[in-house]
Each structure stands twice: as C-alpha cells, then as structure tokens.
Amino acid sequence: MTPTAADHHVDSAASAQTLEARGVAVRYGTVQALQGVDLTLDSATITGLLGMNGSGKSSFFGAIMGTVKTTAGSVRLFGAAPKEARSRGLVAYMPQSENVDWDFPISVREVVMTGRYGRLGLTRRPHGRDRAAVGEALDRVGLTELASRQIGELSGGQRKRVFVARAIAQGARLLLLDEPFAGVDKASEATISALLRELRDEGCSILISTHDLAGVPELCDDVVLLKNRVLFRGEPSEALSPERLALVFGLESA
Ligand SMILES: Nc1ncnc2c1ncn2[C@@H]1O[C@H](COP(=O)(O)OP(=O)(O)O)[C@@H](O)[C@H]1O
Numbered sequence: 504m505t506p507t508a509a510d511h512h513v514d515s516a517a518s519a520q521t522l523e524a525r526g527v528a529v530r531y532g533t534v535q536a537l538q539g540v541d542l543t544l545d546s547a548t549i550t551g552l553l554g555m556n557g558s559g560k561s562s563f564f565g566a567i568m569g570t571v572k573t574t575a576g577s578v579r580l581f582g583a584a585p586k587e588a589r590s591r592g593l594v595a596y597m598p599q600s601e602n603v604d605w606d607f608p609i610s611v612r613e614v615v616m617t618g619r620y621g622r623l624g625l626t627r628r629p630h631g632r633d634r635a636a637v638g639e640a641l642d643r644v645g646l647t648e649l650a651s652r653q654i655g656e657l658s659g660g661q662r663k664r665v666f667v668a669r670a671i672a673q674g675a676r677l678l679l680l681d682e683p684f685a686g687v688d689k690a691s692e693a694t695i696s697a698l699l700r701e702l703r704d705e706g707c708s709i710l711i712s713t714h715d716l717a718g719v720p721e722l723c724d725d726v727v728l729l730k731n732r733v734l735f736r737g738e739p740s741e742a743l744s745p746e747r748l749a750l751v752f753g754l755e756s757a
Pocket residue numbers: 531534535536554555556557558559560561562563
C-alpha cells in the first residue's frame with residue numbers, strides 16, 4: 504500500500520521526541536516568569552515538575568500548549584508545533600482546578616466526550632465508536648456510575664478523574680497535569696497515581712506539577728526543579744535532597 508499523509512503523521516509521532524522545549528521564555532509585563540527553559544521528554548515516563556508558587560509551572564504548561572505567548576525559544580510536540588499536535592489529539596491538558604468553571608452545566612460523560620471532538624468532524628455528532636471510547640474511559644477511572652452527574656457535583660478527586668478519562672478517550676500520548684493532587688484526599692490521590700502509572704506503562708508521557716513531595720519517588724521517574732528556569736533535572740532521589748529543595752523553595756541561607 505502507498506503510504507498516505509495520515510500514515511506519515513503517525514510515523515513521525517512515533518519517532519519524534521514527545522516534547523522538545525528549547526530556550527523557552529515567558530514574560531508578563533515586567534515579570535519574567537520563565538527564562539531559557541530547555542526540556543525534552545521521552546515516551547513512557549512520568550516527570551514531576553516541582554517549584555514554589557510563582558516559579559513558572561503553569562506558564563510552562565501554557566507555553567507547551569501554545570496558549571501562553573513565549574517571548575523566546577521553541578516548543579515541538581511529536582515533531583510538530585503545539586497547535587498541530589493538539590489538533591491531532593496527541594496532547595491532553597488538565598488545568599489547575601481554580602481555572603476551571605465547575606458551575607458550567609455539563610455532565611461527566613459530556614466532558615469526556617470533548618476528548619473526542621477532534622475526531623467527530625464538523626457536525627460534532629458522536630458515532631458508536633466515540634460513545635464506546637467514552638464508556639471505556641469512564642469505566643477505567645471508575646466513574647461509570649456518575650456519568651450523568653454535573654461536574655460541579657463531584658468531589659475534588661472525582662473531578663480529576665474526569666480529566667484523566669477525557670485524556671484516555673482522546674488517545675493522548677502526552678498528558679500535562681497542573682497540580683492534580685491539590686484539594687484531593689489521599690485515597691483519591693493513590694487511585695489517580697495508579698492510573699497514571701498504568702498510562703505510563705502503555706507508553707504515555709506525563710508531565711505533572713505537584714506540591715506533594717512525599718508522593719514523588721513512587722510516582723515519578725524523573726524530576727524537574729523549576730525556579731523560573733530549570734535548576735535541576737534528574738532522579739527523584741537526587742532531586743529531593745535537602746540542599747536542592749532548599750534552593751528550589753527559596754530556603755537557602757544567604
Ligand atoms: N496572566 C498573568 N499576568 C501577569 N503575571 C502572571 C500571569 N500569570 C502568571 N503571572 C506571574 O508569572 C509568574 C509565574 O506564574 P505561574 O506560571 O502561575 O507559576 P506557578 O504555576 O509555578 O505558580 C508569577 O510571578 C505570576 O505572578
């Protein structure tokens with residue numbers, strides 16, 4: 504068979520680096536949120552993004568998604584520009600909870616179906632395979648019983664699982680999770696962590712910001728310490744040394 508343009512896309516998605524960020528800078532007026540950030544991510548890894556409030560974690564997610572304007576540098580996802588990778592459904596993003604309108608009148612099932620929008624075509628009418636994908640994803644995160652609930656009626660942990668289900672239904676290969684454990688109880692955190700490790704084992708790459716340092720060694724393969732630039736990147740055990748943490752969280756003595 505002659506290869507088609509679509510085949511070529513799949514090939515390049517499989518061979519290119521999951522994420523390649525080079526010299527990324529983000530500035531808001533006089534605030535330099537990010538400067539000279541280089542980061543590459545491979546498939547099948549969970550990378551923790553650690554840094555204090557204001558260190559630029561959310562700005563970096565925005566730069567990767569192409570929703571926050573960069574003043575320097577470049578971002579490639581699966582060898583493509585962020586916008587193109589997103590339109591191909593390769594990347595899923597879970598924003599910080601406070602940036603989501605939980606009063607929006609939409610059910611759990613409908614949110615997960617939005618993960619299929621890229622495939623629905625212009626009419627946005629779901630087919631049997633879309634409904635099946637949504638059903639499987641809900642099942643996988645244990646939300647089948649709550650599928651008809653409005654998202655505002657869910658607990659913090661359940662809300663996070665909705666986003667994970669959406670990423671699964673979408674078939675995303677890179678998951679960007681901005682503080683998914685904030686406001687989530689320990690039992691839900693453990694459930695979500697186990698799910699993320701499963702997705703990692705299936706080849707997904709996951710970049711996750713978190714303040715739960717205790718959970719990092721078990722969850723993450725790799726850690727990035729951020730303070731408006733990358734201070735360290737490496738093994739969790741090395742990243743979490745008292746000296747490094749003091750540096751990152753601004754506790755070092757003058
Ligand atoms: N939309 C914005 N307008 C102005 N300043 C912003 C905006 N978003 C973030 N900042 C500033 O940029 C810096 C990095 O913020 P952010 O990326 O949200 O960090 P984090 O997610 O690590 O808390 C902070 O100083 C913050 O106040």
